[in-house]
Amino acid sequence: MSVATQPLGRREREKQAKLARITAAASELFAKRGVDEVTTQQIADAADIGTGTLFLYAKTKGELLLLVQNARYADALTRGRKAAKAERTTLDALLALLAPIAECNRAQVDNGRTYLREMVFGDSGEPHHAEALSIVARTEEAIADILAERAGVAPGQAATLARVISAIQFLELAASVNTGSTVPDLLASIRAQVAAILPG
Structure with a gap:
């Protein structure tokens, strides 16, 4: 008997959505400008989150x-x-x-x-x-x-x-x-x- 995967709760879905936005924003900015020319504030702004939230995902x-x-x-x-x-x-x-x-x-x-x-x-x-x-x-x-x-x-x-x-x-x-x-x-x-x- 297979065990069905439990659906993700709302909070976990929101965390994953934020991580996806952070990853996409950082990827795009790093590719365009290079890591040394990008600030964490720019990444947070592009991901539409605060810098405090950003640092929860990557310090x-x-x-x-x-x-x-x-x-x-x-x-x-x-x-x-x-x-x-x-x-x-x-x-x-x-x-x-x-x-x-x-x-x-x-x-x-x-x-x-x-x-x-x-x-x-x-x-x-x-x-x-x-x-x-x-x-x-x-x-x-x-x-x-x-x-x-x-x-x-x-x-x-x-x-x-x-x-x-x-x-x-x-x-x-x-x-x-x-x-x-x-x-x-x-x-x-x-x-x-x-x-x-x-x-x-």
Whole structure:
């Protein structure tokens, strides 16, 4: 016997509607102006709420960026996993997994770099930061799975290599020197570095 999902109460529906308005407002403003040029007051005004209410959903502008970007990064990971399955070699599968994440990060370069900075230095106790770290962990698991299945790497070593590969991508995307680099340039550099550390 299946249990029917209880309908949401009015208060919960209102909370979800506010969160949707905040997410849409922040997403639009960040995309148009970049995170550094947007104030929390502008986001609150665009979402038609007070700043006090805004801070109930995200305590800082960095958390707002994480809120906006997390769903995009999770979607990029899903697309990367699917693309990796179609590749024949370990290296090609790894790059197919990572390419949508790099593309997501570079959709707006400054926002992408700020997102990575928030992941490293943000408050890990905040829910949107925790979700960002969860996406990183799932990405590393996907990398480790490819290494284990395609290259026969033992699980412990695969997990370690996955962290190294994740760090390679992170540094390529976050480095100031790469601000003007195209996605193909970044992926070529990531590919060369990953190829250098793959076993066999």
